[in-house]
Amino acid sequence: MKWLDGWLDKTAENTARSISQKTSRRGFLGKVAGVVVGGAVTVPLLPVARSQENPAPQEEGDPASCEYWRYCAIDGFLCGCCGGSMNSCPPGTEMSPITWIGTCENPVDGKSYIISYNDCCGKSSCGNCLCQRNEGDRPVYNPRVSNDLNWCLGTSSNTYHCSTAIVIGAALDE
Amino acid sequence: MKRLILLTLIFASSAFGQVQPEPTGVIQTLPAPWPAHWIIAHDVAFFHMSDGKFYVLDAESDDAATRVKGIFNGAFIAQFIQATSRPEMYILETFRSRGSRGERTDVLTIYGKDSLAPIGEVVIPPKRASAMPTNYHLQLVDDEKLALIYNFTPATSVSVVDIVNREFLGEIPIPGCSLVYPMAGRAFASLCTDGSMMSVQLDENGEQASTARTGEFFDANDDPIMEKAAMIDGVAYFPTFLGRVVPVDLNGSEPEVGQEWSLLGDGDEGWRPGGIQVTERDSDGRMYVLMHPDGYEGSHKDPGTEVWVFDVANKRRVDRIELQLPAISMGMTNDDDPLLLVTNVNLELDIYAAKSGEYQRTLNNFAAETVLMLYGAE
Numbered sequence: 001m002k003w004l005d006g007w008l009d010k011t012a013e014n015t016a017r018s019i020s021q022k023t024s025r026r027g028f029l030g031k032v033a034g035v036v037v038g039g040a041v042t043v044p045l046l047p048v049a050r051s052q053e054n055p056a057p058q059e060e061g062d063p064a065s066c067e068y069w070r071y072c073a074i075d076g077f078l079c080g081c082c083g084g085s086m087n088s089c090p091p092g093t094e095m096s097p098i099t100w101i102g103t104c105e106n107p108v109d110g111k112s113y114i115i116s117y118n119d120c121c122g123k124s125s126c127g128n129c130l131c132q133r134n135e136g137d138r139p140v141y142n143p144r145v146s147n148d149l150n151w152c153l154g155t156s157s158n159t160y161h162c163s164t165a166i167v168i169g170a171a172l173d174e
Numbered sequence: 175m176k177r178l179i180l181l182t183l184i185f186a187s188s189a190f191g192q193v194q195p196e197p198t199g200v201i202q203t204l205p206a207p208w209p210a211h212w213i214i215a216h217d218v219a220f221f222h223m224s225d226g227k228f229y230v231l232d233a234e235s236d237d238a239a240t241r242v243k244g245i246f247n248g249a250f251i252a253q254f255i256q257a258t259s260r261p262e263m264y265i266l267e268t269f270r271s272r273g274s275r276g277e278r279t280d281v282l283t284i285y286g287k288d289s290l291a292p293i294g295e296v297v298i299p300p301k302r303a304s305a306m307p308t309n310y311h312l313q314l315v316d317d318e319k320l321a322l323i324y325n326f327t328p329a330t331s332v333s334v335v336d337i338v339n340r341e342f343l344g345e346i347p348i349p350g351c352s353l354v355y356p357m358a359g360r361a362f363a364s365l366c367t368d369g370s371m372m373s374v375q376l377d378e379n380g381e382q383a384s385t386a387r388t389g390e391f392f393d394a395n396d397d398p399i400m401e402k403a404a405m406i407d408g409v410a411y412f413p414t415f416l417g418r419v420v421p422v423d424l425n426g427s428e429p430e431v432g433q434e435w436s437l438l439g440d441g442d443e444g445w446r447p448g449g450i451q452v453t454e455r456d457s458d459g460r461m462y463v464l465m466h467p468d469g470y471e472g473s474h475k476d477p478g479t480e481v482w483v484f485d486v487a488n489k490r491r492v493d494r495i496e497l498q499l500p501a502i503s504m505g506m507t508n509d510d511d512p513l514l515l516v517t518n519v520n521l522e523l524d525i526y527a528a529k530s531g532e533y534q535r536t537l538n539n540f541a542a543e544t545v546l547m548l549y550g551a552e
Binding site for chain 1 (some may be wrong): 220270306351366
């Protein structure tokens, strides 16, 4: 869930703007449509090249910064500022198995990757490193790519704590 | 001598008036109806969500202390709607038995406008969508007899509550669709991922009588419609990310998609709608849209620097209000001389005269932290 950030320190001069303009990925969105059908969740058919085909990418930047490349569609508190990391939850929380995704470009290799923003749940708002970027975010009627929803679903508590940004795989070109 | 002084003091104080003993236990109430320029500011308390608050404020007051008329609670990113036919407000809340953990209970809480106290509640299935606030998680239909609640587990459905008798009636599945838009009579519509709108007619028991589906009229990825529609005379006006407007008439038995038009005219290239509550409407049926220049992919929640005003019947812009500070969300009072209410980027409330666009005042320093939704008193 997640929203906010920016307005606390980002005004009309949106610091994320230049990044977003360089990394627009709208063309990929049509390929990542996992939808809720018939009261159940379909397994999303992600356009992912698995890791055995593509070795782990090199990355640069500060994972505690909202401008880090993986956070292009995140909206919430960065788990790396809450006792976890960009791909793990803080101690004593529970990772949601259901989530929303983004498609972000890694500036090091110029490739786009599918990012799973699994929320960490069961404790109240971490409150640290609030980050909101909405590249590829879509309204809640398109839930798989919507960051307005609290994705603490399928966990013992739906209380939202922070969000991770886990690389699922490389996005395939159109 | 001492006795004389004491007697003199007692005499003097009573003669010139001392602070008199006062009764305890006095609790204020509010007038009915509320003055037209009282507003409700929803502080979602993003940093401690279980403690959200709604502030009742006099938007015409320049006194930071006395402009606060009262406060009521809304737990865990509540959703909110006011009745117009009775002095009640409805808050969709989530509680857990151990605070951040334990058994979940979802409640539709009923507040009286005069007492500002909870006067009733309906326990509903613990499925209500937990999400940023919009106007379409909780709606009233059938002359405000039914309350409809959007559920997301992530299976989607709508809980139906008889709000007059304060009783949960049942749950309607809306597979692949989201949110509740009020339709005429005992009916609602929802937006679907496939680009259509689903409508549901309810029977006298609040159960599904029939459903219908429009054709696909929007793309959920490419220039999608924003779910934050302006409702004017039963028509939902959906702005799109890139600045089109798609009207859907909800006055009939099924939604009727109208002809789209554009918010943008010559020279408006790059302007886009953006923010939390992006649209509003006034008592004359004009539509207000929060707009920002130099739009880009992902700017649909960026602060707006202007509010554009549209005559929806003639599909043309009639005014352009330049905000003194960019704003993230909008509200409007419901009278004939309405106030435009915005949350600015400092998370203060700026008040404008809607018809002239003139800035009036800033409401701040009343302890709210993250006011994301604003409402005029009904």
